[in-house]
Amino acid sequence: MDEALLRTLTPTVIGVLVRRGADFAAAEDAVQDALVEAVRVWPDDPPRDPKGWLVAVAWRKFLDATRADASRRHREVRVEGEPMPDPGKVVDDTLQLYFLCAHPSLTPASAVALTLRAIGGLTTRQIAQAYLVPEATMAQRISRAKRTVSGVRFNQPGDVATVLRVLYLVFNEGYSGDVDLAAEAIRLTRQLAAKTKHEEVAGLLALMLLHHARRPARTRTDGGLVPLAEQDRSLWDTRLIAEGVDVLQAALTRDRLGEFQAQAAIAALHADARTAEETDWVQIVEWYDELVRLTDSPVVRLNRAVAVGEADGPRAGLAALAGLDPALPRHAAVAAYLHEHDGDPVTAARLYAEAARSAPSLPERDHLTRRAARLNAELRR
Amino acid sequence: MAKYLLLKHYRGAPAAVNDVPMDQWTPEEISAHVQYMDDFAARLEGTGEFVDSQALSPEGTFVRYDGDGRPPVTDGPFAETKDLIAGWMVIDVESYERALDLAGELSAAPGAGGKPIHEWLEVRPFLAAPPTITE
Numbered sequence: 001m002d003e004a005l006l007r008t009l010t011p012t013v014i015g016v017l018v019r020r021g022a023d024f025a026a027a028e029d030a031v032q033d034a035l036v037e038a039v040r041v042w043p044d045d046p047p048r049d050p051k052g053w054l055v056a057v058a059w060r061k062f063l064d065a066t067r068a069d070a071s072r073r074h075r076e077v078r079v080e081g082e083p084m085p086d087p088g089k090v091v092d093d094t095l096q097l098y099f100l101c102a103h104p105s106l107t108p109a110s111a112v113a114l115t116l117r118a119i120g121g122l123t124t125r126q127i128a129q130a131y132l133v134p135e136a137t138m139a140q141r142i143s144r145a146k147r148t149v150s151g152v153r154f155n156q157p158g159d160v161a162t163v164l165r166v167l168y169l170v171f172n173e174g175y176s177g178d179v180d181l182a183a184e185a186i187r188l189t190r191q192l193a194a195k196t197k198h199e200e201v202a203g204l205l206a207l208m209l210l211h212h213a214r215r216p217a218r219t220r221t222d223g224g225l226v227p228l229a230e231q232d233r234s235l236w237d238t239r240l241i242a243e244g245v246d247v248l249q250a251a252l253t254r255d256r257l258g259e260f261q262a263q264a265a266i267a268a269l270h271a272d273a274r275t276a277e278e279t280d281w282v283q284i285v286e287w288y289d290e291l292v293r294l295t296d297s298p299v300v301r302l303n304r305a306v307a308v309g310e311a312d313g314p315r316a317g318l319a320a321l322a323g324l325d326p327a328l329p330r331h332a333a334v335a336a337y338l339h340e341h342d343g344d345p346v347t348a349a350r351l352y353a354e355a356a357r358s359a360p361s362l363p364e365r366d367h368l369t370r371r372a373a374r375l376n377a378e379l380r381r
Numbered sequence: 382m383a384k385y386l387l388l389k390h391y392r393g394a395p396a397a398v399n400d401v402p403m404d405q406w407t408p409e410e411i412s413a414h415v416q417y418m419d420d421f422a423a424r425l426e427g428t429g430e431f432v433d434s435q436a437l438s439p440e441g442t443f444v445r446y447d448g449d450g451r452p453p454v455t456d457g458p459f460a461e462t463k464d465l466i467a468g469w470m471v472i473d474v475e476s477y478e479r480a481l482d483l484a485g486e487l488s489a490a491p492g493a494g495g496k497p498i499h500e501w502l503e504v505r506p507f508l509a510a511p512p513t514i515t516e
Contacts, residue, residue, distance in 0.1 A: 222416060353402075359438075360438070362436050366415060369403050369404055369411060370408045373405070373410075376404060377408070
């Protein structure tokens with residue numbers, strides 16, 4: 001059975017039900033039920049028209065649920081009988097679904113969960129596993145999210161920026177459980193890019209592809225992190241890099257720069273260097289300058305300090321770091337790195353150990369502890 | 382089966398025998414330690430005794446309710462004397478003795494010089510659900 005196809009059809013089928021007059025929450029439930037039935041029935045009895053099958057089964061599930069609900073509550077149902085005519089479709093249904101699932105009234109965690117279920121076609125259990133929370137918790141999060149957006153009209157255009165933030169969050173989560181969230185984020189962003197010409201959608205897609213390309217080189221077999229400069233670049237996925245660069249270049253020619261395009265440009269410059277030494281740090285600093293202009297984010301300034309350190313030497317990097325708040329996440333790690341390259345292993349070792357204590361993840365903590373340990377071992381010799 | 386929490390302390394437990402901070406180990410010693418911990422968890426998964434494990438950041442804040450209309454207050458980061466949990470492992474085992482054996486093994490993880498750390502781990506039984514048959 002083609003589970004990928006099944007999941008690709010999810011948003012389309014929800015769209016059809018909503019156009020026929022189902023409210024979003026009920027349509028989404030009905031389609032999930034239909035997906036479960038498809039997983040059960042298709043292996044033995046594959047349908048000739050998968051989409052038609054799903055629409056028919058989901059619509060039946062919807063009507064059953066609505067009738068049951070109505071008889072329970074003795075309430076009139078509007079959606080009995082004939083399907084409603086298409087109410088002047090202006091925008092693509094799937095695109096509308098992206099906007100709805102990333103609606104600004106939702107918290108980021110809710111928007112992520114709803115997007116993965118309604119557009120990604122993942123089950124609540126899969127989403128719960130991926131985010132390491134109990135299934136009941138995730139089910140509750142999703143149903144609350146659906147209640148929150150229940151009053152939103154389906155045909156209103158939304159803000160692409162909120163959708164991109166949600167997809168970015170999914171991508172950055174990495175993967176645990178049996179769902180590869182990074183790959184799923186790429187699939188959803190690719191699907192979105194096929195439906196809109198927005199430059200930042202292309203920028204985000206390029207950014208994801210270029211980072212995903214490095215994944216085989218990013219971790220050791222024991223799970224330890226490999227920093228960019230030490231990665232075996234022959235492990236990078238050249239096909240993904242080529243695609244990422246193409247997508248990015250097409251976006252950049254439209255001359256409407258945004259932060260995802262700028263971030264992707266930096267990733268592309270790294271991808272372009274056959275060895276770490278060949279990296280064009282001067283151009284990377286220029287892109288960071290663009291990013292600072294676009295976002296004015298202290299995190300960007302922190303990363304910029306690293307790039308400045310590579311382009312103009314560690315002293316210049318430390319000068320770029322000077323004005324930044326030491327409480328910024330990873331500030332100590334950046335300072336340690338710059339001091340190490342400035343030939344001050346004592347300060348660097350102390351800062352690496354400090355950075356390890358405040359590291360937000362176990363692999364980062366181990367990595368930073370190792371850095372401190374290596375310098376301390378050299379100092380003892 | 383009964384569940385036990387194996388608690389590792391940053392602070393608050395008696396000092397380990399091989400008490401050298403990790404950033405003073407060699408990188409190889411760190412790798413050996415990480416490998417030991419991974420193997421231990423994998424083995425317990427294999428025997429059907431592993432439930433959960435989690436490492437905690439040393440950053441912690443105390444919070445308490447401070448009356449109506451006032452925000453909860455904190456006393457800031459932990460003072461040096463306070464007990465500080467580093468992380469835990471939850472196991473589901475046949476007996477208390479088995480829990481102690483496993484905690485002992487975990488405490489033997491290699492540290493500086495490749496020698497066991499001999500750190501103190503705290504073993505705490507879970508309070509179970511009340512039994513169905515009581516007489």
